[in-house]
Every structure is written in structure tokens, then in C-alpha cells.
Amino acid sequence: MDLGYDLATAAGKIIRESPGIFSSDKAVPDAIVTASAVATSATLVTLNTRQFSRLRIPGLNVLLIDQQATDWVPASP
Numbered sequence: 001m002d003l004g005y006d007l008a009t010a011a012g013k014i015i016r017e018s019p020g021i022f023s024s025d026k027a028v029p030d031a032i033v034t035a036s037a038v039a040t041s042a043t044l045v046t047l048n049t050r051q052f053s054r055l056r057i058p059g060l061n062v063l064l065i066d067q068q069a070t071d072w073v074p075a076s077p
Helices: 005-017 027-040
Strands: 043-046 061-064
Touching: 005 027, 027 043
Parallel strands: 043 061
Antiparallel strands: none
């Protein structure tokens, strides 16, 4: 997906409406990924449970992966 005007506008809106969630130096890339997931009806899969567990956006499906879980299996090299 290209980062066009509509996606950039949606990412900006996400940042404005979620200032406590999207306020770090990674706010723009995270908001672009989030807006892309909403626009494509994709599931956003993330290890960033602290940030994305607080996010409430209509149409966004988030799958949070707990890095500390006992059944976590890292990918093989």
C-alpha cells in the first residue's frame, strides 16, 4: 500500500486523538502501521502490548503477543 494522502491523514488523526499513546519518537511509524491495518482490514500483530492494549480505534483488530509468556518460541535463525 502506498502512503498516500488518505493514509497520511488517517495516521495524523490517530496521533491527534491518541496523544498519550502515540507520543514517542516512533509515533509516526506506529500510526502509519495502525492506519494501514484499519484501511486494509488487517490484523495488527505486535509485541508492544503496553502501547497497543490502550488503543481504541473502530475497525482496528489488534493481536497482542506477550514476550514474557512461557510458551513464547523465538524464530529459528
